[in-house]
Amino acid sequence: MIRLTDIKLPLDHAEGAIEAAIRAKLGLGKGGLLGFTVFRRGHDARKRGNILLIYTLDVKVADEAGLLKRYADDKHVQPSPDTSYKFVAQAPADLAQRPIVIGLGPCGLFAGLLLAQMGYRPIILDRGKAVRERTVDTWGLWRKRKLEPESNVQFGEGGAGTFSDGKLYSQISDPLHHGRKVLTEFVKAGAPEEIMYVSKPHIGTFRLVTMVESMRETIEALGGEIRFTQRVDDVLVDTAEDGSRQLRGVTLASGEQLLSDHVVLAVGHSARDTFFMLHDRGVYMEAKPFSIGFRVEHPQSIIDQARFGPQAGHALLGAADYKLVHHCKNGRSVYSFCMCPGGTVVAAASEPERVVTNGMSQYSRNERNANAAIVVGIEPEDFAAFDDSGSPLAGIALQRDLESRAYELGGRDYSAPAQLVGDFVKGTPSTDFGSVQPSYKPGVRLTDLASVLPGYAIDAIREALPAFDRQIKGFGMHDAILTGVETRTSSPVRIRRNEAYQSLNTRGLFPAGEGAGYAGGILSAAVDGIRVAEAVARSINGISPIG
Ligand code: FAD
Numbered sequence: 001m002i003r004l005t006d007i008k009l010p011l012d013h014a015e016g017a018i019e020a021a022i023r024a025k026l027g028l029g030k031g032g033l034l035g036f037t038v039f040r041r042g043h044d045a046r047k048r049g050n051i052l053l054i055y056t057l058d059v060k061v062a063d064e065a066g067l068l069k070r071y072a073d074d075k076h077v078q079p080s081p082d083t084s085y086k087f088v089a090q091a092p093a094d095l096a097q098r099p100i101v102i103g104l105g106p107c108g109l110f111a112g113l114l115l116a117q118m119g120y121r122p123i124i125l126d127r128g129k130a131v132r133e134r135t136v137d138t139w140g141l142w143r144k145r146k147l148e149p150e151s152n153v154q155f156g157e158g159g160a161g162t163f164s165d166g167k168l169y170s171q172i173s174d175p176l177h178h179g180r181k182v183l184t185e186f187v188k189a190g191a192p193e194e195i196m197y198v199s200k201p202h203i204g205t206f207r208l209v210t211m212v213e214s215m216r217e218t219i220e221a222l223g224g225e226i227r228f229t230q231r232v233d234d235v236l237v238d239t240a241e242d243g244s245r246q247l248r249g250v251t252l253a254s255g256e257q258l259l260s261d262h263v264v265l266a267v268g269h270s271a272r273d274t275f276f277m278l279h280d281r282g283v284y285m286e287a288k289p290f291s292i293g294f295r296v297e298h299p300q301s302i303i304d305q306a307r308f309g310p311q312a313g314h315a316l317l318g319a320a321d322y323k324l325v326h327h328c329k330n331g332r333s334v335y336s337f338c339m340c341p342g343g344t345v346v347a348a349a350s351e352p353e354r355v356v357t358n359g360m361s362q363y364s365r366n367e368r369n370a371n372a373a374i375v376v377g378i379e380p381e382d383f384a385a386f387d388d389s390g391s392p393l394a395g396i397a398l399q400r401d402l403e404s405r406a407y408e409l410g411g412r413d414y415s416a417p418a419q420l421v422g423d424f425v426k427g428t429p430s431t432d433f434g435s436v437q438p439s440y441k442p443g444v445r446l447t448d449l450a451s452v453l454p455g456y457a458i459d460a461i462r463e464a465l466p467a468f469d470r471q472i473k474g475f476g477m478h479d480a481i482l483t484g485v486e487t488r489t490s491s492p493v494r495i496r497r498n499e500a501y502q503s504l505n506t507r508g509l510f511p512a513g514e515g516a517g518y519a520g521g522i523l524s525a526a527v528d529g530i531r532v533a534e535a536v537a538r539s540i541n542g543i544s545p546i547g
Pocket of ligand 1: 102103104105106107108109125126127128153154155156157158159160161162163164165166167168169230231232233266267268269270271274338346348358359360512513514515519520521522523525
């Protein structure tokens with residue numbers, strides 16, 4: 001097959017236009033073209049009056065070698081790469097010990113799936129409940145202001161991204177095409193086929209629920225075991241005379257011990273108690289930068305109009321997204337994060353008496369508002385003072401402080417504090433909503449958000465919002481709504497690992513995914529799960545960690 005890239009066609013091109021473009025590009029007459037598939041379809045909306053579709057195509061031709069020779073200097077005509085997934089190992093017939101995976105978010109799900117597919121029959125533990133029961137608990141906070149600390153937006157089957165927009169793109173380097181394996185497995189589990197070729201695929205929350213269930217069934221059918229409401233509260237570590245450490249297993253909240261020399265740690269960024277436990281047990285970790293801020297909500301129509309102009313509403317374009325960044329006078333950077341077109345702002349706390357925001361949407365993305373986090377990057381030196389013991393966990397102390405402030409300012413009933421953008425920029429408290437109604441459930445309380453984040457973050461966001469208005473007309477509209485606080489943008493710690501994907505000082509512990517600081521988002525967490533499963537397989541089979 002030959003891969004053609006950068007094939008540009010008008011948004012409303014005729015059905016046969018792709019074939020005509022291939023023939024024109026490769027100088028093929030009537031014959032020679034045996035077939036083609038669309039590998040990727042994106043769009044270029046820089047000229048709103050002339051939005052173009054951009055295709056990457058895999059083309060089957062009669063004379064492949066001849067054409068590749070003829071276009072040897074054209075970077076847009078290349079052999080199609082082999083993106084099929086190849087297992088690195090198979091479990092030995094006499095597998096002595098089953099690997100354990102802690103956490104059934106995207107990282108643990110893919111680590112578990114891959115280990116099961118390779119025959120290692122993993123035991124997968126999650127502190128939360130199976131996804132249907134978890135959905136009831138999560139809605140309990142949104143509808144009845146009742147938070148379940150072990151079953152919520154962060155904890156339970158499917159992990160943090162289950163109640164999400166289900167965006168499936170990432171900027172990670174992926175030379176082995178593991179992202180393709182993730183998308184292929186998602187489609188097998190019920191995701192729409194189009195995620196294989198649209199440039200910014202998303203699934204939406206309803207489908208994610210059924211997909212996660214289907215993947216659970218696959219893992220179990222392959223001999224894996226999945227246990228819910230089984231929180232890991234401790235790890236068993238042997239320390240040799242020379243100080244080297246080997247993980248031997250885990251202790252569950254019930255007191256039960258499970259022994260294994262291979263444990264994948266895929267606990268996500270909200271497993272604060274687990275981070276403290278691992279730190280107490282001497283597992284090496286470092287503080288890491290993350291971001292704090294608010295969710296902003298605008299009418300989706302404003303974003304569509306600004307992005308697509310007369311083509312707003314076109315079926316192939318869908319609801320428009322955005323990505324914004326502003327470098328502030330005080331040296332901080334403010335950027336948009338986890339933008340959810342046509343979605344809702346959700347209550348994402350996992351600890352009592354704290355308020356955290358995030359965003360989600362359905363596949364159709366047809367809710368009235370667009371939302372995104374507007375956050376300021378912070379460094380370990382910004383939060384070191386929150387824990388004077390010098391602990392790498394100081395970022396958690398800052399997160400907790402901000403989330404508690406938001407709970408207080410929201411009225412202590414899980415309402416979130418909110419303010420109109422116009423009032424926030426002027427520094428005056430909000431008292432009435434304008435044209436934008438907030439979507440956050442169980443509700444918001446209008447106030448002055450200035451006290452909920454550190455002064456440097458407030459100053460930076462105040463400066464950034466009008467600057468964003470210059471990029472998206474209407475972004476700074478007075479009635480747009482800010483809801484706080486956004487603190488779980490990424491993990492506040494990194495649990496470092498070596499080239500064998502094992503903890504720097506605890507052999508047998510495989511830190512993985514977002515919680516360990518190795519992923520940010522569903523796709524990258526899932527890809528990291530695959531990489532770590534491969535590392536576990538190599539380690540069990542005694543083969544070199546470098547593939
Ligand atoms: P998680 O998904 O956090 O999974 C960790 C799992 O570990 C949880 O199920 C938890 O219950 C379990 N666990 C924790 N501690 C223990 C313990 N001690 N014992 C046993 N189990 C434990 N990303 C995107 O790419 N696109 C999006 O559209 C998107 N939207 C989001 C919307 C929301 C509301 C949220 C909260 C997140 C969103 N994200 C999105 C981020 C994405 O969900 C995460 O990046 C991703 O889920 C991280 O995967 P993970 O497997 O590393 O961790």
